Amino acid sequence: MELGHLTLGDGRRVDTYVGGDPDGATVLVQHGMPQCRLVAAHLEDGARAAGVRLLALSRPGSGLSSWAEPSLASCGRDALEVASALGAETFAVLGISFGAPFAAATAARDPERVTALGICVGIGPWRVLDADDPDLAAEIDILALDDQGRTAEAVDAYRDLMSGVFDDLLGKETDEELMVAFDALIGPDGTSAVDLEAFPPMWRGRFARDVRDALTTYDGIAHDNIAVGRDWDIDLTAIRQPTHLWYGADDDLLPIEHARWWQSQVPHAQLTIRPGTSHGGAYFVHGEEMLRTLTAGA
Template sequence: MELGHVTLSDGRRVDTYVGGDPNGPAVLVQHGMPQCRLVATHLDDGAREAGVRLLALSRPGFGQSSWAEPSLASCGRDALDVATALGADTFAVLGISFGGPFAAATAAADPERVSALGICVGIGPWRILDADDPDLVAELDILALDDAGRTDEAVEAYRELMAGVFDDMLAKESDEELMVAFDAMVSPDGKRDVDWDAFPPQWRERFARDVREALTTYDGMAHDNIAAGRNWDIDLTTIHQPTFLWYGADDDLLPLKHGLWWEAQLPQAQLTVRPRTGHGGAYFIHSEDMSRTLTAAS
C-alpha cells in the first residue's frame, strides 16, 4: 500500500492510494461516504488475489484533497488525470455506495480509457428515489438553496448539518468507540447492516481510520451531497463499456430500487443481487470477485 497525492494542472491536490498487484491491470475506486481513498484498504486483499492493481482517490474536500465546485463531471475528469499520474493508461472503475455516480462520471468522461464500469451498492438519484423519506427533509431544504443558485449557502448548510451528525462520533478517543457510535447512527433499530463479529477485528479498525481521514473537514460531504443531489451533469447514454451492478438483497441503507434504476439507465449492465448480504458486506466480502470481473471484461 502506498499513500500519496497528485497535483492537478490547476494546482489542486488529490489524495491517492496505490495497492493490490503492482503488475496487474488497474481498477480505480470511487469511494462512498463518509469514506475516502482508504476504502481501498478493504478491497486490497481481494485485488491482490485477483492480480489487480488497485488505485483510489479522495474526492474534493475529503482528507487533504482540495475543494472544488460540486460536479460529477468534474470528478470524472479528475479521476482520468489521477490515473494518468499514477501510470494507468487504461483502467476499470468501481464505485462503492455514494461513489456510484462518480464512477459513472469517470466512465462517461472517456469511454476509450475506462474499460469497464462497476457499481457496488451504488446510490441513484436519491432526491427522486427517496423523495418521501422523512429523514431527508433537511437535505432537500439545503438542495433547494442550490436550485436557487445559492450554492455557497447550501455548502455551508451541509457543513453545519454534517457537524451535527458526526462531531460527537469523531470525538471518540478509540477506533472501537467510534465504530460503536457509527453502528448506532446507521442502525438505530439495533440491526447491524454488517455482522462485524464475523470479520477480523482489523476490518473495524480500517473503517474507523477511513472515516477519520475522510472527515478532516465536512467539505467533502457537502461537495458530494450537492453534486449527486442536483440534476446530474453527465450523460449516461454515452456509457457503452461492460457494466456490472452488485447489490445486497438485505441492504437497508441503499435498497435494490437503486440498482434497478441503474439497470434501467444502463441497459447493457449486468445486475447481480447477492442473497443474505447487506450494504457493507457487498464490497467487504466480494472484492476479489469484483476485481476479476471488471478486469476480465476489459
C-alpha cells in the same frame, strides 16, 4: 499500499492510494461516504489475490483533497487525470455506495480508456428516489438553496448539519468505539447496516481509519451530496463499457430501487443481487470477485 497526493493541472491537491499487484490490470475505486481513498484498503487483500493494481483518490473536500465546485463531470475528469499521472493508460472503475455516480462519470467521460464499470451497492439520484424519506427532509431543504444559486449557503448548511451528526462519533478515542457509534448511527431501527460484528478487528480498524481520514472536514459530504442531489451533468448513454451492478438482498441502508434505476439507465448492465448480504458486506466480502470480473480479459 502507498498513500500520496498529486497536484492537478488546475493546481488542486488530490489525495491518492496505490496498492494491490503493481503488475496487474488497474481498477480505480470511487469511494463511498463518509469515506475517502482508504476505501481501497478494504479491497487490498482481494486485489493481491486477483492480481489487480488498485488506485483510489479522495474527492474534493474529503481528507486533504482541495475543494471544487460540486460536479459529477469534473470528478470524472479528475479521476482520468489521476489515473494518467499514476501510469494507468486504461483501467476499470469501481464505484462503491455513494461513489457510484462518480464512477459512472469517469466511465462516461472516456469510454475508450475506461474498460469496464462496476457499481457496488451504488446510490442513484437520491433526491428523486428517496424523496419521501422523512430522514432526508433537512438535506432536501439544503439542496433547495443550491437550486437558487446559493451554493455557498448550502455548503455551510451541510457543514452545520453534519457537525451535529458526526462530531460525537469523531470524538471517540478508539477505533472500536467509533465503529460501534457508526453502526448505531446508520443502522435503521437499531439494526446493523454493515454487519460489523461479522468482520475481523483488522477490517473494523480499516473502516475507522477510513472514516477519520475522510472527515478531516465536512466539505466532502457537502460536495458529494450536492453533486449527486443536483441534476446530473453527465450523459449515462455514453457508457458503452461492460457494466456490472452488485447489490445486497439484505441491504437496509439503500433501497433496491436504486439498483433498478441503474439497470434502467444502463440497460446492458448485468445486475447481481446477493442473498444474505448487507450494504457493507457487498464489498467487504466480495471484493476479489468484483475485481476479477472487472479485469477479465484485460
